[in-house]
Amino acid sequence: MIGQDRSALRIGVYVCHCGTNIAGVVDVEALTSWAAGLPHVALARHYKYMCSDPGQELVKRDIQEHNLNRIVVAACSPNLHEPTFRRAAENAGLNRFLVQMANIREQVSWVTDDHHEAYVKAQAHLAAAIRRVAMHEPLQRQFVQIRPQALVVGGGIAGIQAALTLADAGKDVILVEREPSIGGHMAMFDKTFPTLDCAACILTPKMTAVKLHPNIRLLTYSSVESVEGSVGNYHVKIRRKPRYINEELCVGCMLCIEGCVFTRARFPNPFDQGLGTRKPVWVPFAQAVPPIPVIDPETCLEIARGKCQKGCVEACGERSAIEFDQQEQVEEYDVGAIIVTTGFRTFDPSVIPYYGYGKYPNVYTSLEVERLLNAGGPTAGKLVLRDGSVPRRVGIVHCVGSRDKNHHAYCSRVCCMYALKLAHLVREKTGAEVYNCYIDIRTPGKGFEEFYNRVQDEGVHFIRGKVADVTPADGNGHLTMTVDDTLLGSIRQLDVDMVILAVALEPQGDANDVRRTFGISCSAEGFFLEKHPKLAPVNTANDGVFVAGACQGAKDIPDTVAQADAAAAKALAIIDAGQIELEPNTAWIEAAMCSGCKTCIPLCPYQAISRDEERAIAVIDPALCKGCGTCVAACPSGAAMQHLFSDEQVHAELEGLMLHL
Amino acid sequence: MSDTPHSEAASSEPRIVAFMCNWCSYTASDLAGTARIKYSPYVRIIRVMCSGRVDPTFVLKAFALGADGVMIAGCHPGDCHYIEQNYKTIRRVAMVRYFMEQMGIDADRLRLVWASAAEGQHLAESIDQFVADVRRMGPLNWSANWDENDQRLEALEDIVQEHAEAMEVQA
Numbered sequence: 001m002i003g004q005d006r007s008a009l010r011i012g013v014y015v016c017h018c019g020t021n022i023a024g025v026v027d028v029e030a031l032t033s034w035a036a037g038l039p040h041v042a043l044a045r046h047y048k049y050m051c052s053d054p055g056q057e058l059v060k061r062d063i064q065e066h067n068l069n070r071i072v073v074a075a076c077s078p079n080l081h082e083p084t085f086r087r088a089a090e091n092a093g094l095n096r097f098l099v100q101m102a103n104i105r106e107q108v109s110w111v112t113d114d115h116h117e118a119y120v121k122a123q124a125h126l127a128a129a130i131r132r133v134a135m136h137e138p139l140q141r142q143f144v145q146i147r148p149q150a151l152v153v154g155g156g157i158a159g160i161q162a163a164l165t166l167a168d169a170g171k172d173v174i175l176v177e178r179e180p181s182i183g184g185h186m187a188m189f190d191k192t193f194p195t196l197d198c199a200a201c202i203l204t205p206k207m208t209a210v211k212l213h214p215n216i217r218l219l220t221y222s223s224v225e226s227v228e229g230s231v232g233n234y235h236v237k238i239r240r241k242p243r244y245i246n247e248e249l250c251v252g253c254m255l256c257i258e259g260c261v262f263t264r265a266r267f268p269n270p271f272d273q274g275l276g277t278r279k280p281v282w283v284p285f286a287q288a289v290p291p292i293p294v295i296d297p298e299t300c301l302e303i304a305r306g307k308c309q310k311g312c313v314e315a316c317g318e319r320s321a322i323e324f325d326q327q328e329q330v331e332e333y334d335v336g337a338i339i340v341t342t343g344f345r346t347f348d349p350s351v352i353p354y355y356g357y358g359k360y361p362n363v364y365t366s367l368e369v370e371r372l373l374n375a376g377g378p379t380a381g382k383l384v385l386r387d388g389s390v391p392r393r394v395g396i397v398h399c400v401g402s403r404d405k406n407h408h409a410y411c412s413r414v415c416c417m418y419a420l421k422l423a424h425l426v427r428e429k430t431g432a433e434v435y436n437c438y439i440d441i442r443t444p445g446k447g448f449e450e451f452y453n454r455v456q457d458e459g460v461h462f463i464r465g466k467v468a469d470v471t472p473a474d475g476n477g478h479l480t481m482t483v484d485d486t487l488l489g490s491i492r493q494l495d496v497d498m499v500i501l502a503v504a505l506e507p508q509g510d511a512n513d514v515r516r517t518f519g520i521s522c523s524a525e526g527f528f529l530e531k532h533p534k535l536a537p538v539n540t541a542n543d544g545v546f547v548a549g550a551c552q553g554a555k556d557i558p559d560t561v562a563q564a565d566a567a568a569a570k571a572l573a574i575i576d577a578g579q580i581e582l583e584p585n586t587a588w589i590e591a592a593m594c595s596g597c598k599t600c601i602p603l604c605p606y607q608a609i610s611r612d613e614e615r616a617i618a619v620i621d622p623a624l625c626k627g628c629g630t631c632v633a634a635c636p637s638g639a640a641m642q643h644l645f646s647d648e649q650v651h652a653e654l655e656g657l658m659l660h661l
Numbered sequence: 662m663s664d665t666p667h668s669e670a671a672s673s674e675p676r677i678v679a680f681m682c683n684w685c686s687y688t689a690s691d692l693a694g695t696a697r698i699k700y701s702p703y704v705r706i707i708r709v710m711c712s713g714r715v716d717p718t719f720v721l722k723a724f725a726l727g728a729d730g731v732m733i734a735g736c737h738p739g740d741c742h743y744i745e746q747n748y749k750t751i752r753r754v755a756m757v758r759y760f761m762e763q764m765g766i767d768a769d770r771l772r773l774v775w776a777s778a779a780e781g782q783h784l785a786e787s788i789d790q791f792v793a794d795v796r797r798m799g800p801l802n803w804s805a806n807w808d809e810n811d812q813r814l815e816a817l818e819d820i821v822q823e824h825a826e827a828m829e830v831q832a
């Protein structure tokens with residue numbers, strides 16, 4: 001730093017063994033004594049676990065007893081323990097930003113087999129940190145206020161649970177759902193495993209609670225268009241599709257559906273997986289929340305062609321809730337935290353031609369069968385084939401799209417259990433012979449193995465082997481499943497009249513756009529990436545954005561609900577804290593060096609830089625600057641500077657990396 | 662530990678500096694570590710908040726100090742934590758490559774890599790690939806082309822500065 005007296009530097013260096021994680025590869029004792037001889041190093045120590053209390057105590061004591069004014073810790077990634085050592089320094093009276101870490105675990109000992117090369121690399125990283133910290137300067141901690149509202153995106157069971165938890169804690173919640181009703185996949189199911197309680201019986205009270213809760217603003221048929229800002233202060237735009245029915249005026253009597261000029265429902269109902277039908281004015285299911293129909297502009301004669309007798313309008317009568325001229329609207333909200341609970345979609349098995357889905361009508365997906373079994377579904381709960389007959393022999397194929405390197409390498413976690421549940425329900429409703437063809441049965445969960453035993457006792461047949469193909473047995477819709485029975489060691493052919501494909505859970509089709517909107521990442525298979533798989537399972541790389549439910553990875557309802565509550569608790573924690581600390585790594589302009597060239601101004605995506613016309617120089621608003629440093633790199637005269645990442649600091653780091661030997 | 666620490670950098674192995682953005686690529690490198698994915702030890706990593714922070718002087722200083730290759734790793738286009746700064750990185754890399762050529766450095770010694778926070782494996786493979794490519798190009802030894810005077814870094818930075826100014830004015 002300009003004018004800094006480097007002779008007064010007293011750097012303390014601490015090398016962590018991390019048990020054997022580092023010490024098993026890098027000679028920490030040699031590294032420590034080598035570091036002790038570097039310029040400005042007042043003392044160097046090594047210790048088994050620097051992050052432990054005694055490790056931190058060591059730093060604190062040394063700062064006080066040895067007058068240290070800079071600290072370097074060679075240990076794990078700064079993403080893990082930089083806050084720990086900054087706090088330790090601060091507790092000992094040293095400014096917390098006079099600390100630097102050298103990442104010799106994630107970037108050295110864990111990725112390098114060769115002990116000698118690992119040692120050399122650790123030296124380089126340590127020397128870089130020592131040179132860099134010499135350039136550090138004391139900084140003020142920075143805090144921003146948190147808006148007390150939260151946004152929950154996705155109204156399945158995860159979003160419902162998270163919204164209710166936040167609202168019960170007294171926070172204002174905006175719950176956005178893109179379908180006309182909340183409820184998600186759970187609302188499609190008949191029973192839930194392993195307890196077999198009826199999905200609607202446990203879900204609909206929660207849906208109603210959402211609707212009635214004074215702290216929840218429910219926006220269905222809506223999607224988040226854009227999110228700006230950062231933790232504590234997000235500005236969100238929400239696009240509301242026209243329902244063509246005024247939500248304030250509608251009382252949910254459904255008379256418009258009866259009054260519609262289409263006397264017969266003849267359009268496929270997506271909620272019933274296309275097995276049932278609907279009219280142009282429709283509700284997905286009887287317990288929909290809000291209990292307000294929606295008019296499909298493509299099939300409604302009035303909207304599509306402008307000519308209809310409008311039986312719906314007549315039926316609605318003087319409430320006049322039907323508004324054919326409704327337009328899409330964008331609403332804007334400011335929130336402090338966001339919970340993303342956008343769920344999953346099921347794998348489309350038509351891409352596996354040998355299962356015959358889409359080709360043979362009696363091959364169904366598990367979700368279709370859920371709708372057939374559901375009393376509110378297209379057959380009022382009767383399990384019948386498309387021709388109305390009751391299946392006598394049913395084959396269930398496990399792992400369709402899961403555990404298959406051509407599709408999804410992962411196990412979808414819920415399929416074994418829902419396939420067992422379907423086997424039970426099919427047998428209970430029809431008495432059919434049921435054949436479950438599986439690779440492995442996976443039942444890790446409370447009451448799961450017991451449920452498996454029960455289904456076996458009920459006489460369901462289990463065949464261990466992959467289904468090679470499904471072919472027509474005759475012209476009457478009967479099917480032959482060819483299975484390689486690995487327990488018998490022979491190929492078997494099973495004659496069945498219904499095949500159920502236990503399809504994988506996969507990321508939503510637009511998961512990639514959604515993650516961009518919220519500034520979060522996806523893991524390789526496309527589910528949203530949590531900040532840490534064990535210790536920050538609902539956090540994301542974006543500090544105010546949390547994830548819960550199947551959008552983060554395939555999981556069952558109990559785990560989804562638990563995760564949703566965890567996300568709500570995390571959101572509450574930041575909201576209730578009222579403020580959050582930011583890295584003070586903002587950029588600023590050294591007025592004397594600025595030539596007023598304006599290079600930096602258009603580079604800033606946050607409009608943080610403006611030109612002071614009077615002084616003919618650029619100025620940066622620290623409240624708007626997010627600290628990317630792009631303007632700093634672009635400034636041709638070196639007038640743009642960045643705290644914690646100044647040119648001098650990075651140059652010093654480079655010198656340490658390259659010149660230490 | 663039977664290894665004896667050595668104190669001479671006399672090896673002919675390539676020396677590579679990698680600048681990684683905090684949000685994607687540095688996190689990917691942490692992930693590679695957590696997953697114990699082994700990759701070439703000849704790359705040394707410097708964390709910046711965004712790939713957009715990588716100053717032309719960082720790259721040229723690395724070469725001046727003896728690096729044989731420089732890698733810049735950031736979030737995939739469209740995924741930058743700061744909205745769009747990695748697009749500016751793309752343009753800046755083109756500029757730096759251009760003046761590397763003027764200074765007698767093969768432009769392929771600077772490589773831009775995208776690695777999301779989940780792509781530890783991809784990052785490790787990209788590092789190995791770059792190390793192999795740099796090894797094929799052989800040592801750069803750029804600073805040896807300069808007078809052995811104490812001023813050589815300053816001289817270099819002056820030139821960098823001039824070029825940066827020239828480019829920025831044009832842009």
Ligand code: FES
Pocket residue numbers: 682683684685686710711712713734735736740741742743746747
């Ligand atoms: S934050 Fe990764 S490239 Fe900008």
